[in-house]
Every structure is written in C-alpha cells, then in structure tokens.
Amino acid sequence: MSNLIEIRWHGRGGQGAxxxxxxxxxxxFNTGKYIQGFPEYGPERMGAPxxxxxxxxxxxxxxxSNIYYPDYVVVVDDSLLESVDVTAGLKKExxxxxxxxxxxxxxxxxxNGYEGNIYKIDARKVSMETLGKYFPNTPMLAAIVKVSGVxxxxxxxxxxxxxxxxxxAKKPEVIDGNMKALEMALKEVSKVN
Amino acid sequence: MxxxxxxxxxxxxxxxxxxxxxxxxxxxxxxxxxxxxxxFSTFVSNGEVDTExxxxxxxxxxxxxxxxxxxxGGRAMTATSANGLSLMWEMIYIASSLRLPIVMxxxxxxVSGPLNIHNDHSDAMGVRDSGWIQLFSENNQEAYDNLxxxxxxxxxxxVLLPLMVCQDGFITSHSIENIELIEDDKVKEFVGKYQPxxxxxxxxxxxxVGPLDLQGYLFEHKVxxxxxxxxxxxxxxxxxxxxxxxxxxxxxxxxxxxxxxxELVVVCMNSTAGTTKATVDELRAKGVKAGLLKIRVFRPxxxxxxxxxxxxxxxxxxxDKADSLNAVGGALFEDVVSGMFVSKVNVPTVNYIYGIxxxxxxxxxxxxxxxxxxxxxxNGDIGNPYRYLGVRGDK
Numbered sequence: 279m280s281n282l283i284e285i286r287w288h289g290r291g292g293q294g295a296x297x298x299x300x301x302x303x304x305x306x307f308n309t310g311k312y313i314q315g316f317p318e319y320g321p322e323r324m325g326a327p328x329x330x331x332x333x334x335x336x337x338x339x340x341x342x343s344n345i346y347y348p349d350y351v352v353v354v355d356d357s358l359l360e361s362v363d364v365t366a367g368l369k370k371e372x373x374x375x376x377x378x379x380x381x382x383x384x385x386x387x388x389x390n391g392y393e394g395n396i397y398k399i400d401a402r403k404v405s406m407e408t409l410g411k412y413f414p415n416t417p418m419l420a421a422i423v424k425v426s427g428v429x430x431x432x433x434x435x436x437x438x439x440x441x442x443x444x445x446x447a448k449k450p451e452v453i454d455g456n457m458k459a460l461e462m463a464l465k466e467v468s469k470v471n
Numbered sequence: 472m473x474x475x476x477x478x479x480x481x482x483x484x485x486x487x488x489x490x491x492x493x494x495x496x497x498x499x500x501x502x503x504x505x506x507x508x509x510x511f512s513t514f515v516s517n518g519e520v521d522t523e524x525x526x527x528x529x530x531x532x533x534x535x536x537x538x539x540x541x542x543x544g545g546r547a548m549t550a551t552s553a554n555g556l557s558l559m560w561e562m563i564y565i566a567s568s569l570r571l572p573i574v575m576x577x578x579x580x581x582v583s584g585p586l587n588i589h590n591d592h593s594d595a596m597g598v599r600d601s602g603w604i605q606l607f608s609e610n611n612q613e614a615y616d617n618l619x620x621x622x623x624x625x626x627x628x629x630v631l632l633p634l635m636v637c638q639d640g641f642i643t644s645h646s647i648e649n650i651e652l653i654e655d656d657k658v659k660e661f662v663g664k665y666q667p668x669x670x671x672x673x674x675x676x677x678x679x680v681g682p683l684d685l686q687g688y689l690f691e692h693k694v695x696x697x698x699x700x701x702x703x704x705x706x707x708x709x710x711x712x713x714x715x716x717x718x719x720x721x722x723x724x725x726x727x728x729x730x731x732x733x734e735l736v737v738v739c740m741n742s743t744a745g746t747t748k749a750t751v752d753e754l755r756a757k758g759v760k761a762g763l764l765k766i767r768v769f770r771p772x773x774x775x776x777x778x779x780x781x782x783x784x785x786x787x788x789x790x791d792k793a794d795s796l797n798a799v800g801g802a803l804f805e806d807v808v809s810g811m812f813v814s815k816v817n818v819p820t821v822n823y824i825y826g827i828x829x830x831x832x833x834x835x836x837x838x839x840x841x842x843x844x845x846x847x848x849x850n851g852d853i854g855n856p857y858r859y860l861g862v863r864g865d866k
Contacts, residue, residue, distance in 0.1 A: 303647050307477040316646035319588070338649070340745035342610070342642050343833040 281337070283428055284345045287330040288364050289354035291323055294415030298354070299330035301419055301441060302428075306334045308437045309429045314339055327362055334428055348372065352422045354401075354414050356380060359388040370394040375421045375467065377401040377414050382470045396470035397425050404466055408458040416456050420463035431464055473651035473718060480643035483611040483650055484550065484576045484636070485510035487618035489520055490658040493574075494545030494665075497525035497536035499555060502588045503640035504578035507550035530555040534562035534573075541571040542680045544670030546622065548573070552640055553580035553594045560598070566633045567602030568696065569681050572625030573633040575603075576618060579741065579792075580640040581828045589829020590640040592740070592792040595769075596802045602696050604634040604703055605770040607740040612650050613767075614638040616720060619653065622662050623710045629702040637769075639742040641829065653718060661717055700771045707768055724773040726765040727780060729755060733762025735844040736781060738807055739790035740766045743825075743832055750837040761841050766803065774810030781811060786844040786853075787820040790860070794824045800857055819853045825860035836861050 285302070289295025296317040303315030314333040320326065331345045349372040353364050356378035365374060373395035378385060385396060401417035409416070423434045438460055442453045478486065485507050488496065496515075498508035508524075515524040523540075527533045530551055537547035551559065556577060566573050581587040582594050595605060604624065608614040617636040625634040638644060653661075669678055684692060704724065711722040726744070729751050730736070737747050744765035754761040764780055766773075781787055789808070791801025800808070804822035811820065823840060826832045840860060847853050 300647055303477065307649065312649050313477060314646055314648050316641075319641055319645070340609075340748045341834060342639070342646070342742035342745045344831050346833065 282333060282335040282339070283350070283426060284348045285332040285334070285350045285352065285422065285426065286345050286348040286368075287332075287352045287354065288358050288362055289328055289330070289415075290358070291326045291328050293354050294413060295328055295352075295354045295418075296330045298352075298415035298419045299332050301438075302332050302422065303334075304441055305423070305434055305437045306332075306428060308440075309433055311335065312337060312339050318344055327358055350374070350422060350426050352418055353377060354418050359385075363390070365389050365392040368392065368394065373397060373425050375399065375418070375425045377418055385470055395425075397421065397467050398470050399463060399467040401463070404459055404462045408462055409452070409455040413459075416459040417463035417466070420460040421467040424464050424467050435460060473653055476650050476652050477647050478611055478650050479506070479645055479647050480608075480611040480614050480638045481506035481578065481645065482510060483615040484578075484618060484638070485514070486652065487615045487658075488548055488576070489514045490653070490655050491546075491548070491618070491622065491662050492520045492659070493522055493548045495523045495525060495537065495540035495547040496549065497527050497533045497540070497547065498549045498551065499527050499530045499533050501530070501552050501555040503580055503590075503644045504550045504552040504555070504576065506644075507576055507578070530558040531562060534559040534566060537573045538562060538566050538569065538571055541566075541573050542569060542671050544667050544672045546665040548575070550576040550578065552578045553582050556594045556598065557582055563598055563601045563603065565681065568692065570631040570696070570699070571633060572622065572631055574618070574621040574625055575633070575635040576614070577635045577637045578640045578644045579637050587828040588640075590642050590792075591827050591829070592637075593794075595635070595637050596793040596795070598635075599770060599802055602632060602700065603770060604630075604632050604700070604707075605768070606634065606636050607767055607769055608636060608638040608643070609742060609744045609765065610643050611638075611646070611648050612720075614643065615650060615652070616714065616718070616722065617767075619658055619661065620707075620710050620714050620722070622665070623713075624703065624707050626665060626667075627706045627710075628668070630699050630706050632696070632699050632703060637741065642742045651718070657717060661713070703771050704768070704773060722767060724768045724776055725780070726763075726767060728763040728765065730762040730764060730780060732760055733783070734760040734785040734848065735841050736762045736764055736784040736787045737790060737837065737840060738764045738766065738777070738781075738787060738803065739792075740769065740803065741792070743790060743792065743837075746832060746834055747837050750834045750841065753834065754838065754841055759841065759845070769803070772806045772810070774806060775814055777807055778810040778814035778816045781807075781818055782816050784818050786847045787818055788823055788840045788844055789820060790823050790825055790840070792826045794827065819847050821847070821853055821856045821858060823858045823860040830861050832861060
C-alpha cells in the first residue's frame, strides 16, 4: 500500500476536528478512493484535546489501529502545541499544517526540531471574514487538501458544494460562506520558513 | 452490481435493519451501539420501514419485548453493547431455549468494571454458552453482510436459534469506511418472509410458550438446542453460498488468509484480523511464511475445521480480546486447542490476551507475535503458553 496517506488531526472538543476528518474522508471517497475517517474517543467535553484520523488509499485498507507514523498532521488549535507532542512519529517527508498567527520562529521552537515542511494558516481570520463566526475546521480542511495534494483543488471544491448542500440542507444560507472559506483558505495557507 | 457507499459500522448495521424491515425492534441506547436504534428510529419516523419500534426502559425489557414479539409470530431485532447485554442476561437464555430466532447487532465493548466504554470482547464471551449463534465481523462490510444473512440462518427449520452479529465498538462502529450495499429489493428477496411454524397469534393452533420444564424434559430440550447448534454449521454455509451468488462476496465458517503454505499462523476475530492481514502482507514481502485464520463463526465453533486448517502450521498464536480470568487461557484459545487435541493436531500453540478496554493493537504488535512464533519454531520450546500482548509491565 505504497500510495497510502495517513493523516492525524489535533483539535479541541467543539472545534469540529472530527467533522473535518469525516468531510475529508467523504471528499476523497467521492474521487474514487478507499478511505477511513475515525476519531479517538476519550472524555467527550468542550475544550478537551481530541485526535481524529484519516487513511486514504487507492487500494482497500484493512488496518484498524490509530495512526502513529502519519504522513501529515493538522493542528486546529495552536494552544495544543504546548501540551501535545503533535509531531510525534510524523514522517519528515510529510508536513504539518497549523492554525496560528504565531511568527515562524516561534512555531519552529514549539515543534521539537521537526525537520519536515511546516505550513500555517490563520483560520480565525478566514472564518471570521467568510462566515462571521469562528469555525476553524472548514479552513483547516482546505489547508490539508492543499498541503497533502490528496486531490486536486478543483475536484475538492466541486465535491464540497455537494457535501455542504447535503450537510446544511436546513440552513442553505451558510453554504456560500463555507465555500468562500474553503476558497480563501486554499490561498491563505503559507509555508513556514 | 452493488451500491458504492461510505458508512460507519453502526450506519451499516442500521441500514441492514432498514432493508430487512423487521416487524419489531426493541432497544435501549448504550455506547457504542446507541446510533443503531437512533438511526433506526429515524427510519421509523420517516415511514421508511413498517417496524413497530419499542422504546423500552432497559435492556432486560428490550430482550423481553423481542421474545414476546418473536413468540407471537413476528420478526424481532435489537442492538446493544457490554452492560446492556449483561442486563439482558436472564432473557438471553430464555430467547434461545424458546427457540426464537431473534437477531441482535452486538457492538462489542468491555463489560464494567471499572467503567470503560471501549472495545474488547468480554460482552460476547460472557454469553458464549447461552445458545446464541455468534458471527464476528472484521469491518463495516462484514457487519452488514452478516446481518443480511442472519435471519436466513436463525429462522431455518433445522436451526431456530437466536443470532448475534458482533463488530468492534468504536474501531469499526464509529469508523467511516468504504462499503458495498445491496439493492433494497434484492435484500428483501434474499431475506424472505418470516413464516414461523408455531406462534402465539395463530388462533388455529393454541400453544403455550415457556412453561415449567422439569426433570422429565429439560435435558432432552437442551439436547435439541445443542443439536440445532450443530446443524447450524451447514445452514450457515448454505446461506453463504446463496449470498455469494447475489454479491460475489464469499463467506465461510472462517477466512483463511495466505494459509496455503503458512508456517506461522495467527487466529483472531473482528477488526484485529484486518490489522493482521496488513502484517501478513508485510511479512510475506520479507519472505516470512505468515498466515491468518480469522474466525467468523464462533458459535457454533467449527472445531474440526479449524484444527484441519492448522495441520500444516509450525506454530500458532490465538488472540483473545477478553480474559477468561480462569488462570489459564482465553475462550477462543481453549476452543481452538481442544479442537486440535481431539483431532490429534499437535502444533505448538500459544495464547495472547490483548486489546482489553480498547488498548490499541497495531501492525507492530501483531508483528511481535509472529516474531515470537518464529522463535518458538527455532527453539522447539513454547515457554509460557499464556501471554499478554500490548500490556505494560511483565508479560
């Protein structure tokens, strides 16, 4: 399974990291992939650190364990950088993408000398400008699609319209904002040097 | 051709139940199976099924309601986990002894205590001697397929036993994965109409169900239950053949993965079998003759067939996701080795208790088991046959 991509999400309860991992699984499924999307359930309460996972492959996936050597890591809340070893096992050929407004040097200091590529995005800014509220998971979903290249941006955006129409069937007014959040996030994600 | 979908194991179970469209579903929510009655009650509200949904106040009542419904002549289903199954305990035995082919979706979770909501097999192992057929499922696909096959097996005139389809709590119940669904009309035709021979609401044949059964009869009735369990093996295979004709997916009493020339064999059930397949592939690429025997049918236990499949192995490890706390081996281990002994298959075999309370089991863990087996073959000595995998401290 050399084409297998493994992704680990770090967030806090209530920020939608689990939902984002399921949406990513959905989008990859719709491009014909085999997928897994699953959260690691712990104490379920707002604000507690949570982990969610994705496996995406061109071939059937049989492994049923958590992911310890991910290709990519997504950090939905940068306050976790100080309490969780987010780069644990992260492959140096891979990358980490963080929702943060911190300066590059500060970010690097918090990542225990991680040698791979580091990306950042201000998901709060994207979310506030497009949705008027702070929902970091939508921008982070776009950021990981861009960083991992798991599918083309066009295919991703096209698929997400369908997903949002389904997900927000009862509040269609938020579909446009969410699509704008994805489009803006694809442009806003930048490499930490 | 089936329908390409992506669903969690719980969604897959609920959709199977929707397609089966039973007369009665009685259930009480408990993690991690809560979503099954939750989704199903939505199908009821939306008019997508004709089922009478009984929102009971406990699992004891859930099983009691299923027994009443099935005895009356209906098809009844339920779903539960861990302590929910524990609370059903009294009625579990009554369901099987009344020969009522109720079907349950059991999402495996550790039985308390202390309180733990995560996966192991202690709930299923607790009722292994209760006279229920037990099918285990590696993933969402198998949890779905096993449910579609369940009624045909349970309701067969040679069987008439309740049946539970097991899958791993959270690991498969809450993981979204690819699945191939069967079209509604095909499922309806495959499952067929429930036509019980004897039932309470038949005014042409008044009967009593479950009266006093003392020294003169209970023994014979238990022998009949045992005989039904023995006959279930053939029925399970017969139904699997029809299922394969419909879907192309092949099922047996167990699955043999790269077993043709396997020297080092792991025997296990449910989601760990998938992780073991990935391990076998990695080891095979390095030239290690590793194989997997995945038990699908745990009750009735296919002792003779398993023993035969292990004849050519040089060392075997049986993985139990529940400790029997009997100072010797786990339930699966005991069944496998007693089958081997009776069939005079003498292969060094060890037991690992693993994954208790949701302890994660990785490819690296399974690889360490194959490494241990390799050492056993090298040294010709099994050492301690009762081992732990993935526990802290001394093993």
